[in-house]
Amino acid sequence: MSAVREFVVEADGGSRGNPGPAGYGSVVIDAATGETLVEAAEYIGIATNNVAEYRGLVAGLRAAHALDPAAPVHVRMDSKLVVEQMSGRWKIKHPDMKPLAAEAASIYPPGQVTYEWMPREQNKHADRLANEAMDAGKRGEKWSPSTSTADLDTGTGSRATREPGDAAAGAAKARAALAGGSARRGAAEPPRSAGLKAAADARAARNVAQAPTVGWGGADLGTPATFVLLRHGDTPLTPEKRFSGSGGSDPALTGAGRAQAERAAVALAARGTIQAVVSSPLIRCMETARTVADRLGLDVTIEDGLRETDFGAWEGLTFAEVQERHPDDLTAWLSSTDVRPTGGGESFDEVTHRVTAARDKLLAAYAGRTVLVVTHVTPIKTLVRLALGAPPESVFRMELSSASVSVVAYYADGNPSVRLLNDTAHLR
Structure with a gap:
């Protein structure tokens, strides 16, 4: 019997003007290995930061669902607003965000997705993808891995969407899912394993090593x-x-x-x-x-x-x-x-x-x-x-x-x- 896969979704969105030209970026990561499985990004026209962040969340969840609809998912974002609203602790008041939050909640059954806030400097991968999408939109182009210029901050392999072994078709399915809806399922909630925490700890350690120093000292003091x-x-x-x-x-x-x-x-x-x-x-x-x-x-x-x-x-x-x-x-x-x-x-x-x-x-x-x-x-x-x-x-x-x-x-x-x-x- 094969082990249940687990995914980490990191997502971000940005707007140059708020509202202004906006885009999102999402990445699906194998929780056990830290490998990047899917990257997604899109220029979405004129929108606010919060709308772009929600669009990034939806795209990441759809990509993960297309890879394995039974896998538990741990979402990490630097938007406290999105994390708290999707966790049910904050009310959703803005009319532009209510349908996006409902769409995100419909992709997986209740309890299968967990949310965690992380400092902005730890969300470099998704942030970079969002900015690449906005840059591509400014040029009148559509974002794709081939339009990217920087190397990956996390994960392994090339910048193209990756999936180990003969599961590359699953990654292609994930990319296709970004363009369409995904019905809510009634499967039982699968348990989380230690893989999620191990992968998150490894990424946090890498990001701490990359973070800029503060003042004259050499120690990283984290986000103030x-x-x-x-x-x-x-x-x-x-x-x-x-x-x-x-x-x-x-x-x-x-x-x-x-x-x-x-x-x-x-x-x-x-x-x-x-x-x-x-x-x-x-x-x-x-x-x-x-x-x-x-x-x-x-x-x-x-x-x-x-x-x-x-x-x-x-x-x-x-x-x-x-x-x-x-x-x-x-x-x-x-x-x-x-x-x-x-x-x-x-x-x-x-x-x-x-x-x-x-x-x-x-x-x-x-x-x-x-x-x-x-x-x-x-x-x-x-x-x-x-x-x-x-x-x-x-x-x-x-x-x-x-x-x-x-x-x-x-x-x-x-x-x-x-x-x-x-x-x-x-x-x-």
């Missing part, structure tokens, strides 16, 4: 956790520069603020890198976060530690009004980060303690992933200050505009890297 820090859009208090913290009226966005959030959503969708959205519990941040999350097809997670400072009796006042009414308290507050505003608000030291705890919680939850963190002026300044190792009074020397974007990456050795501060290009 990256916080894309988005300040909320305008509220009625923002243009007048009034103190607006967590102890005030909790204002909502204005029409201008909603427009800023929409522009930020478009720009962040074009990046194609956001894998999760986390927000302060205050209304202005939740509205901003939901605007972006809806465009990305993600849900919003609330983190209380990201709320703005409680400015006590200063809530709703301008700086000039506070200076007139509470001059001594304001002078003391500006002189030391351990001084609270009038009326029992929070000191900046207290906010730092709270934000640090929230940061550490998010780093543990989103290791190696890119997270949109929608919050306020003080938490963003605090995260940047801590990443730079700057003194506490540096929070008074940063400017953060409404709906601006800042970025901090956190590496495995504990060293952060500030990559962007107060970017507002998307608003112009």
Whole structure:
């Protein structure tokens, strides 16, 4: 009795413009040997990153099914969105993705396909195929192995579709299956063996060896956790520069603020890198976060530690009004980060303690992933200050505009890297 074969499908998709000229790439790998069995890629015209990624998944699953419909399949992708949605943990909200997800789910019976997220740098093979397909589309050509120029990053043999022994006809069948549908079957779920894990470990080891180094050191630190820090859009208090913290009226966005959030959503969708959205519990941040999350097809997670400072009796006042009414308290507050505003608000030291705890919680939850963190002026300044190792009074020397974007990456050795501060290009 022959052993049950197992496949690993690696898939990716990309769009140059999001939406823009798009293509996908897929590879089917023998889980026991690590051999590449089928490569597939296609230019699909104008589409988004997410649609291209789903198209790559469908193509890879159809190719694997044509090789052996009884084989268990382990899908590896760098799209957290696709992996979480196909695993049933995230809802599918975008109308362009719902039919593609349904098509992918129909190729195999429930339970026969498992999903795993992997860092982008480990998905080089499928990523390269997707880019080759887009390049071919730009030339007005159809992708085929003969149009490729680079050697394989993983697997063995030539760039053409491969299948060992007399099973080459199976590979041809897999290629043909990419052009048509594949009916859902009712076979019993086959068990997974250790072959999947062994092949995945071998590929991960190869990719670690190829990964670029970070900073001056020679060690590979892996994919950092990256916080894309988005300040909320305008509220009625923002243009007048009034103190607006967590102890005030909790204002909502204005029409201008909603427009800023929409522009930020478009720009962040074009990046194609956001894998999760986390927000302060205050209304202005939740509205901003939901605007972006809806465009990305993600849900919003609330983190209380990201709320703005409680400015006590200063809530709703301008700086000039506070200076007139509470001059001594304001002078003391500006002189030391351990001084609270009038009326029992929070000191900046207290906010730092709270934000640090929230940061550490998010780093543990989103290791190696890119997270949109929608919050306020003080938490963003605090995260940047801590990443730079700057003194506490540096929070008074940063400017953060409404709906601006800042970025901090956190590496495995504990060293952060500030990559962007107060970017507002998307608003112009």
